[in-house]
Amino acid sequence: MTKWLSRAVPVRGSPGTGELVVNSTSWIDVAHDVSSGGGQLASLWTTSGDESGNHANVRAVFLINASVLIVTLPIVDDSLSYRGLETLFPSAVRMQRAAFDLTGIRSDAPDQRPWLRHAAWPAHWHPLKFPAMRSEIAAKSIDNYEFVRVEGDGVHEIPVGPVHAGIIEPGHFRFSIVGEKVLRLEERLGYVHKGIEHRFTELHLFEAHRLAARICGDSAVAFSWAYCQAAEGLTNVRVPQRGLYLRALALELERLQNHLGDLGALGNDAGFAFGLAQFSRIKEHLLRVINGALGQRYLFDWIVPGGTARDIDAASSNDLIAFAHEVASEVRHLRQIYEEHSGLRDRFSGAGRVEVQLASQLGLTGLAGRASGQSLDLRVDRPWPPYDQLAVTKCVRQEGDVAARVALRFDEVQETCVLIAKILRELPWGPVRVETPLPNVPGFAVGLIEGWRGPVLIALQNGGEGKISRCHAHDPSWHNWPVLEHAIIDNIVPDFPLINKSFNLAYSGHDL
């Protein structure tokens, strides 16, 4: 593996990141070495050729300990196909199917069903293909997706969605069950595909961070930071220290908001309405304190190219420190109640278990990964500024069930509250933002951020004059959705909402 890393060319503005251009033989060799060396596939996507004569290509990003290796395979012939990586990295299947839907570049994997494309456009039309094809809108409004059928005595199917019973995002779940027991779950996503990667190419390089923040609302900070990190990489801009600290503050606040929301919802899904009432109360107070300090309840437009949109004053900073302390102590109290509640223990323990070995085999990542012994946390393992100065303590659990994912959130709430106070106490003086000059040459850069759900990646390729020629956005849910299908096996149908919530994966962030 080291031989590939040493051959890689450093990517501008992205420390610890190298790019390797390979032929189709070494494409598989690299993937094989990464897989056997315990590395992970972070993302895979394809790009059409362009007017400057660049070839179409397929790119894979691998995480190897603290290093990021981007492997690019140019597709020089007219076949527009490449060897799939699904046997080495199971999560590659859906990424390869999505890549074909968007660009028409096909892997040789056996599963060739569409993934992001339903019936909105015909199979031969690809929104990101070059030269752009005349837009075609299919006449049919519903397609016929081939779900895998489970046969046998007493087996029947329950179709759920896309419109669900709660206030949640749309997706379809097809359960094959016997009695109450789930034999198989097959997910179908793509309902909220709204052409985000295409939309990026219509926006200016320094305005598209607003779109990045809206890829997935609950991870707005993570995505907009990843985007700005990539955009700043293209221009070699150095964000001032204070700006970096305020970005980290926003990222930790986002983690805290989501964990509080999830902990309440998880109690509620196990029939403990008290939990929802208490956690949603604390969350609302937190949002108001954030609104008072930073001027937004949710920090959609906090991170901008060059730094942050605003500064924080000393009084607000003290409010936030005091409130973080209060949240930590309230949550400690509620944790005791959760842990002593026999009903919750009964529902949480053993439900939706993903064993450590399975998690590693399937590439479970982020928060759900850390609850199954997959210890990657980029804030610790690959600390980008200012995390290199913050000494984050990593939280990891081994049990892999709902209880572990709940406990991990409780652990992380405490750690995040400590971090928020630390960031604000150590906040360096100076400007929060610098001017960002437009890059004068086309280039390629990546941004990689550990969001609350897991590693979020933006790969950005610019054209001239502030144009974006390709922007690929990747949410950790791409890896974790397929694992949810395994987590539910042998559980009962009524436990699905609870297990699903314990993962809390993205729809919009995945469907793009």
Add this chain to the structure above:
Amino acid sequence: MLKTLRTIAGIGIVTEPAPASDEMLWVRHSLQDEVLAILGRALCIRHVDAGSCNGCELEIHALNNPIYNIEGLGIRFVASPRHADMLLVTGPVSRHMETALRRTYDATPDPKIVVAVGDCGCMGGIFGENYASCGRVSNVIPVDIQIPGCPPSPRRLLQGIVTAIAKLPRDARVTE
């Protein structure tokens, strides 16, 4: 159990008193009566995410917290469009959700009210219209009330819902 009860008693009722503005004061005092006069029961809302980034959903969730306590106002979220008086629709409508949204609309009994939520639901937002997005909700189904914002605050959402109630026809009450 004792700890749970102590916590409940210790925190007490956090639901906020009437908001400061006069108009909203009026709303708070008369809303339940208004809903009762029109419907004879709670107002039932069915939320449909037709392509949102989930930002609006975060704030719609907040309506259920004990501070806004929307159920205390006589308004509740229901699981089926067949039980709903109002559809609360978010997102630019993705083309993949177009049919599901139309079917949800058709499944909602008349008279019904449609509230479009967020900059995307009202105007298409940053996503606009393209091969995969139909843009604003009113491009797909008739919309009565729009609540812009990215995302709109829970207070704005409440105001929009309240305004929509005033639009409900007086004969909406189900006769036995």
